Amino acid sequence: MFKRWWALPTTALILAGCQMAGVAPAPGPVAAPEVDDGEMSPPTVARAEVKPEASPAQPTEPKAAKPVELAVPSATDKAADGFLAQLRAGFRLDHDLERKQVRKEIDWLVRNPEYLASKRERGLRYLPYICAEVHKREMPAELCLIPIIESALRPHAFSPQGAVGLWQFMPSTARRFDLTLDWWTDQRRDVALSTAAALDYLEQLHQRFGDWTLALAAYNCGEGRMHRTLRRTPGAETAFDLRLPRETEYYVARILAYAAVFAEPERYGVELPFGPLDSAAPRVAVVETGGQIDLARAAEAIGQDMQYLYNLNPALKRWATPPIGPHQLLVRAEHAEEAQQALASLSNDERMLWARVRIGTNDTLSGIASEYSVAMDTLSRVNGVRGTRIEEGDFLMVPTPFRDWADYPTPFRTGAGGDAIYVVRSGDSLWKISRRLDLDMNLLMRANELTKRSVLQIGQRLSLPGLGGTRSIEEKQVTQEAIAYRVRRNDSLSTIAARFKVSVAKLVDWNDIDPKAFIHPGQRLVVRPADQPPAGG
Incomplete structure (x- = not known):
């Protein structure tokens, strides 16, 4: 079981991290809504005393793109x-x-x-x-x-x-x-x-x-x-x-x-x-960030809210800019000079926050990545891990957001904008889900960036466009049939089964796992509770 030791900024960490669609004969294309990709929210990292840590080996960083004014x-x-x-x-x-x-x-x-x-x-x-x-x-x-x-x-x-x-x-x-x-x-x-x-x-x-x-x-x-x-x-x-x-x-x-x-x-x-x-045209300009930067810190530095940055930088999917660049952001042209100066004044420690995580018994690289909602290849690259093998007692440097994930207005969070959420269960398909919920399948695909050939994963969370705060009784019943439970410390199949009033055998069957297999923090399990799950479950 791995332990969070402390969260700390550390100096100079660099993460390594068409056939065109046709148009219908009828004029006037219909663009898809801004949607998410179903990522689960990462946990809040405990803020402890900041202690200096040696930086892990740094990968070679490509040269930052030259800023160009979009005028x-x-x-x-x-x-x-x-x-x-x-x-x-x-x-x-x-x-x-x-x-x-x-x-x-x-x-x-x-x-x-x-x-x-x-x-x-x-x-x-x-x-x-x-x-x-x-x-x-x-x-x-x-x-x-x-x-x-x-x-x-x-x-x-x-x-x-x-x-x-x-x-x-x-x-x-x-x-x-x-x-x-x-x-x-x-x-x-x-x-x-x-x-x-x-x-x-x-x-x-x-x-x-x-x-x-x-x-x-x-x-x-x-x-x-x-x-x-x-x-x-x-x-x-x-x-x-x-x-x-x-x-x-x-x-x-x-x-x-x-x-x-x-x-x-x-x-x-x-x-x-x-x-x-x-x-009359609102002009935009590209400013250099000097490296990967948490968007909460970037917005604070330039005196704007995060929604401003996400609106002008629609390629960003997470809480920070990409680790390997290009290290730049779009801002409105009238803000460009001050924004460039403000970003340039930030130290490396002020741009990103890092947690030092101790690898515990039965921990896996994928489990730690899931726990902190970080891409596994990012963890491998920044920590110099080859393959997926990690050793108990070693430490990993893990990037973490300065704020709670819910504070970041990226559209790539399932259920963003008030849409209801459906958790995929065994045997589901887009066609079956759309029929069960009386949803247009094309709308369901657009809202979740899926195609007819997309493979659904058990426990995957889908945004249900149009089924928001006023969900129908039928939709509530469906979403309660299967939920994605994130394994916590000290959990076991038996304790999870007891919590949701189901048998271990059912847990094993729903998730197609070996009943003797270890489960790890951050792992997601499909659970179909007999009753409403307890608060915080």
């Missing part, structure tokens, strides 16, 4: 609507207004002006930066409009196929373009990094296929499929010369239609909600 570009003609003027000046593609699909998409925008109007706040925040990056690369400005269609400009957008972020990267494509997807962060949601990756990908597609409409189509349906289609259609020069999936045809037509409307809104009687942006 509104200046208009070359100094017009009042400078951003829109520069956007229009950058349009280079034939918008093919004579094509039926393009006209149909334009007609839909004309009939539904509220669709673009609803994107005003996110457009002011993200479009100037995206278009500035496109302009730097001398790429067609039509590409600036892709995130409106892909994600409705929502960094937390999630498709049932598993695509995420403004640019809707699938995991394999994201990793191909060096976006990190791990316990700490999902850089598909990072505005700057995902935009750079998306433009890299689009440049490659254009170089491969030689036409921007072909590149756009390949971005949607996949470059492999595009290659095979071109082989079957010799002489094709644009996407409209090919027989493509219907959703891909609409995807290309939609981008061209949006560009046509942005180019001449008066012609179509559409009022764009984004200008004038030279003075």
Whole structure:
């Protein structure tokens, strides 16, 4: 049984820590809500007398990314609507207004002006930066409009196929373009990094296929499929010369239609909600943090609340920035100078808090990671552990939050926002759960970032969108049928069984474990209590 000895900050600890989703033919994509990933809350670490400790061996840290200001570009003609003027000046593609699909998409925008109007706040925040990056690369400005269609400009957008972020990267494509997807962060949601990756990908597609409409189509349906289609259609020069999936045809037509409307809104009687942006756009800037930092300390240092940081840094999934960088945060441009100075003034000890944990009998690396809600590879890397073998009596340095986990407003906490929680039990599937609770399965998948191929784990906690504080009696009965119990010190199968008035045999059956096996603190067991569990259970 391991013991918490004390929590302490320690100096210079460094943790080592697309095929694009298609769009439906009907215009106007629906972005997913901001959701969580079902992590259990870590325990509060006892605060004891701080004593200096030698730092563990440090892994090599990559060079921090150079800060880049995400600013509104200046208009070359100094017009009042400078951003829109520069956007229009950058349009280079034939918008093919004579094509039926393009006209149909334009007609839909004309009939539904509220669709673009609803994107005003996110457009002011993200479009100037995206278009500035496109302009730097001398790429067609039509590409600036892709995130409106892909994600409705929502960094937390999630498709049932598993695509995420403004640019809707699938995991394999994201990793191909060096976006990190791990316990700490999902850089598909990072505005700057995902935009750079998306433009890299689009440049490659254009170089491969030689036409921007072909590149756009390949971005949607996949470059492999595009290659095979071109082989079957010799002489094709644009996407409209090919027989493509219907959703891909609409995807290309939609981008061209949006560009046509942005180019001449008066012609179509559409009022764009984004200008004038030279003075009105909320600008954001990147500031260096100097290393991994607890977001509570970062917010305190710059004089803002944590929600401010999570809103501007949607890639962050936990209570701290990623351990291996890039060591930076987005802030509003008007706060950037003071924020940079405040963060630079923090010592290493002020950025992160560490607990020194003694390894006890029957402790495992996974058990300690679960107890403190830290990624196991993070513990291995910072403590120099090879594999998963640890020795009784040794110590591990474990990163811990400065505040209680509930104080961190990250959306990656199951049940955040008041949604009810369902605990997965043996034999469950997304289809069975959605039928039992009368929930739309696609909504359930979006709320929990799952796909139809996702494998549910016994004890996994799912957020139930729409079943919040006023839960139905049926839902209450279901959630009480199975709960995830976190093993504590001195627990055994018999004491847990007695606590919940069930037999040890049932515990063993529900969790598919050996009745003679050791259980460890932090381990999660599925329990179906005979009665309501006692307080604190």
